[in-house]
Amino acid sequence: xxxxxxxxxxxxxxxxxxxxxxxxxxxxxxxxxxxxxxxxxxxxxxxxxxxxxxxxxxxxxxxxxxxxxxxxxxxxxxxxxxxxxxxxxxxxxxxxxxxxxxxxxxxxxxxxxxxxxxxxxxxxxxxxxxxxxxxxxxxxxxxxxxxxxxxxxxxxxx
Ligand SMILES: *[C@@H]1O[C@H](CO)[C@@H](O)[C@H](O)[C@H]1NC(C)=O
Numbered sequence: 170x171x172x173x174x175x176x177x178x179x180x181x182x183x184x185x186x187x188x189x190x191x192x193x194x195x196x197x198x199x200x201x202x203x204x205x206x207x208x209x210x211x212x213x214x215x216x217x218x219x220x221x222x223x224x225x226x227x228x229x230x231x232x233x234x235x236x237x238x239x240x241x242x243x244x245x246x247x248x249x250x251x252x253x254x255x256x257x258x259x260x261x262x263x264x265x266x267x268x269x270x271x272x273x274x275x276x277x278x279x280x281x282x283x284x285x286x287x288x289x290x291x292x293x294x295x296x297x298x299x300x301x302x303x304x305x306x307x308x309x310x311x312x313x314x315x316x317x318x319x320x321x322x323x324x325x326x327x
Contacts, residue, residue: 201252211264211281215293219252220317237314251311255302262300274307287325294322 182235225233227249235251252258262281264272271277282289291293297318304310313319 211266213259216259221252235314236317237320242305245314247312247315252314261304265300271303274303294318294325
């Protein structure tokens, strides 16, 4: 299941990140080239899709359906501006990885190792969640349930 979705991201994301460039070879080298071209820039192919619900159903109070359902089968509400645009998220993630901690919450260390090992996937998943939850300040950001990142981490840690 997880292996499937990662493969899927590897195939899909580089096409989204670089629409003018159609990879003729496997996308990994393109991502690696991007990753080394900017200081600390993470490989977008290693950043999974947010998994956000495409039908946000604004409630009129600034809240929208998130990406995760509660026990009754209803989407948990999140601020409508969550998650952020993917490109902004990757920029913030890259800045945090370059710094080795959340820029907006220096007590939270993070890293973004690139192998497909389970340990590296877990570390990356934590970096995604830490970045998401400290996007605007210490502990001020988007809730984990505005994405499926938390679900993915749960699947990894089983
Ligand atoms: C830190 O917070 C500022 C102000 O909200 C925001 O503009 C910036 O993108 C954040 N940086 C990171 C790396 O989350």
